[in-house]
Amino acid sequence: MEISCLLNEIKASIRYENQIVHIEETPARDACYAPLELEVRIKAALSGTGIEALYSHQAEAIEKVREGKDLVLCTSTASGKSLTYMIPVFEAVLKDPEATSLYISPLNALVNDQLKAFLEFEGALNSGAGIARYTGALSADQKRKIRDGKTNIVFTNPEMVHMSFLAWHHLWRRFFSNLRFIVVDESHYYRGVIGSNMANVLRRLLRVAEYYGASPQFICCSATIGNPEDHTETLLGREAVVVENNGSLQGPQKFVFWNPPLYMNGRGCTVRRSSFSEASALFTRAVQAGLQTLAFTRSRQGVERMYRTCMELLRDRELPSAICPYRSGYFDREREEIERKMNSGELRGVISTNALELGIDIGGLDVCILDGYPGTVMSARQQAGRAGRSGNESLVLMVAGTNALDQYYMRNPADFFARSSENAVLNPKNPYILAGHLLCAAKEIPLRESDEKYFGGGYSRVVELLEAEGLLAGSDMKYSTDPFPYKQVSLRGIDNNTYSLLAFEGERSFPIEKDIEETLAFRECHPGAVYIHRGESFYINRIDHEKREIHAIKTHDSYYTKPMIDSSVVVQETYAAKPLLHAPEVEVGLGEVEVTDRIAGYRKIRTHSDETMSAHEIEMPPITLQTVALWLKLPDRLQEMIGDHKLDFAGGIHAVEHAIISMYPLHLLVDRSDVGGVSTPSHPDLGSKSGIFIYDGHRGGVGYAEKGYDLIEEVLELSLIHISEPTRRRGISYAV
Known part of the structure; x- marks a missing residue:
């Protein structure tokens, strides 16, 4: 089926409620x-x-x-x-x-x-x-x-x-x-x-x-x-x-902005239909039309839920085996088999995290569906570029979620296409990271003072700290005292604390996934959680922190789970502070903080309706993070003013926190999961004043907080544009 025919069919269907808010047509480009x-x-x-x-x-x-x-x-x-x-x-x-x-x-x-x-x-x-x-x-x-x-x-x-x-x-x-x-x-x-x-x-x-x-x-x-x-x-x-001047051939492409419709829920509130359900329906329609289709969704469990939903929708048409999920966590042999089937055309559709965003050869795709804006213009363009690789016409459907940035682009599609890709940030001088690599370097060839030419400023200070801890020895040439320091360095995450997921059938057990990071394990694999793997549900009944094992059994429950997380932050050192340019009563700070997250419980959510069935408390060890944060120290006058209007101050600054995080990727090549936030009406480290903290989600920080501190006016300006709409609560706008 041709792309135009598919779009016409979608518009003519009874499910269509004017979700298409913009179509950007990119003409074919001749090769140079x-x-x-x-x-x-x-x-x-x-x-x-x-x-x-x-x-x-x-x-x-x-x-x-x-x-x-x-x-x-x-x-x-x-x-x-x-x-x-x-x-x-x-x-x-x-x-x-x-x-x-x-x-x-x-x-x-x-x-x-x-x-x-x-x-x-x-x-x-x-x-x-x-x-x-x-x-x-x-x-x-x-x-x-x-x-x-x-x-x-x-x-x-x-x-x-x-x-x-x-x-x-x-x-x-x-x-x-x-x-x-x-x-x-x-x-x-x-x-x-x-x-x-x-x-x-x-x-x-x-x-x-x-x-x-x-x-x-x-x-x-x-x-x-x-x-x-x-x-x-x-x-x-x-x-x-x-x-960077691209001379390659490019086929024509239609890039559709799809905003799910509003409806009245059971509590009488107007809400927007989820991007998940809309993207699932579009994916199955494209697969049924015989078009090779790739859907991107943001989370690993989101991939599994969408796969199971689409498999059920396609089962009546005898097409469930024509689609497959793809994400990190699968074993290499599983992923290679999926890639082979996609490339050969054996699969009509794949649902993936951004694991397929990179240039893996999976053949010529006709349709690409984005379940939610992926967080950055660069990622959106990379994902869209997976379609039309053979030079034929292709279709991209970006289905908006409810968060600030998704809705911003639905209202301002021209801004998306006019915007340059974001800056990529890294910090090789992060002392937590550099220390591990210097120990490895010392094991390879003894370190000398002249090696600063490789590792840059901060090299000497980290060497001194490692010597003080007894991890380096020697005078002019420094040796590592650890016989094999390489195992202490995890390249894809600063910490090596990972878990394995085991499925049990009676006395037998077999591995399902490995190398699940501690934070992800606590959030998605806590006792009572339902974890989906290759379309099958597993109930987590135990987590062994000593062996770093997660124990699960198969289940047929028709719900999924979401964790309830309590977060707190302590300021340990202030690096810099400045007044906000257009509101000097607000102080912007930057410094070292300790963030503590605790999984306090979880909610059971019905699969097809997304309604909360019940909430449950659990006891889990806290996760602490030493990192860098920026913060806004708010004046007492603001809280008093919002109180005078009988509005929710705590809810307002919490919404501002989320708006800032949502808008952060407009300025930096950062995933929304790379930064976190905490807001509080009173914080002891801010002189009991209210504050909003935005912190780097990686131990020691990798530069996200520093860049946010430098660009705070631009970040807040875009946040204000979004939350000042008439449809938003006034308390949030007052907070900004």
């Missing part, structure tokens, strides 16, 4: 090619794979690489970024059969994709290059053969760089000595905690390579972000040039 001098064999190999000319951005990027510059290429999904490193890598091998290159991807699925592409190209080129994948799935013997053999090009992930290439660098002596290129694919992924960790991994990698006499170039490939040069230079610790 550019000449590039290529070695005869490479030109023939390209021709053999169907490539007769290079896009302009590919040619420009390769020229920059040939000039010896570190590079970041920022173009859209499916723009052929891989050729910009494939050609230089093979050129290096043709010139020097000993030359080596290291490709690093955040996902093993991308490792597999690129391995396949390189092997196909090598089949046409016949350069003699040894090409291999090096991941945790390999046996010890397979890994040894790659290290000891004549391997020129290795595809791997950050964890293997950290735990193998660096921890056992003496086994990679030949590879490091001849290292020409380090390819960092999907480099925009490296922001926040994973970005701060990856920046230190790359500094250690460069340090070891230079120890063996190599001087590798970096080639980074990124989605379009607001600060590609600054982000890349912070990630690499050195200068980089940016190539």
